[in-house]
Amino acid sequence: MTRESMWIKYNPNPVGRMVQDCAVRAVAAALDLDWETAYAKIALNGYLMGDMPSSDSVWGAVLREHGFYRATIPNTCPDCYTAADFAYDHPHGVYVLGFGGHTATVKDGLLLDSWDSSNEIPIYYWYRKD
Numbered sequence: 001m002t003r004e005s006m007w008i009k010y011n012p013n014p015v016g017r018m019v020q021d022c023a024v025r026a027v028a029a030a031l032d033l034d035w036e037t038a039y040a041k042i043a044l045n046g047y048l049m050g051d052m053p054s055s056d057s058v059w060g061a062v063l064r065e066h067g068f069y070r071a072t073i074p075n076t077c078p079d080c081y082t083a084a085d086f087a088y089d090h091p092h093g094v095y096v097l098g099f100g101g102h103t104a105t106v107k108d109g110l111l112l113d114s115w116d117s118s119n120e121i122p123i124y125y126w127y128r129k130d
Contacts (some may be wrong), residue, residue, distance in 0.1 A: 006087040010105075010112035018114055020101050023059040026096045029105035029112045030126070031066055038062075056098060058128065063096060068126040084118035086125070087111045096126040 012028050013021060021039070029037035039053075041062050045074040046053040053059065060070060073081060083097055083104065091109035099120045104113040106125075111118060 006084055006109060007014075007111045007113065007116045007118050009114065009115040013114075020054070022113070025112075025114060026103045026105045027059055027062055029107060030063065030068070030094050030096050037117055056103075059103075065127045066128070068096070068128045070124060070126050072124045073122050079121060081121065082118060083111055083120050083122055086122055087118075094128055097122040098124045 010025065010029060011018070012025060012115045013019065015033055020088065021035075024035060027033065027042060028035050029066060031038065033041070042053045042059045045062050046055065046058045049055075049058055049061065053056050064070075067102060073086075074107070083099075083106070086095070086097060087106045087109050090106055093108070095106040097104050097120075099117070100123050103122060104117050104120075106113060
């Protein structure tokens with residue numbers, strides 16, 4: 001598998017919309033949920049936390065509740081380590097990448113997103129210890 005072929009188009013939005021719902025898509029993919037269930041979990045969490053559902057702390061708390069941990073990307077090459085690199089380096093497991101304004105899921109080395117975010121630079125990631 002080449003780094004260029006690691007992106008899989010993933011848009012579980014029930015009507016196929018592209019509506020700035022990357023956190024919902026990422027949580028749905030990471031937790032094997034449908035879009036509606038992921039949306040409800042994140043929205044409820046936002047309500048309880050008094051914050052917007054798109055806030056990293058809100059959707060991140062949903063992942064944390066499901067056994068995920070947050071880690072930062074090493075700063076050895078802050079402008080050159082891409083989502084494609086991360087996917088290539090992580091052929092097993094489930095990860096949610098945070099790019100600072102966008103998020104996507106890597107599952108068993110495949111980048112799941114509604115658009116090809118392979119060249120985006122992740123800042124941090126969520127992972128689950130198995």
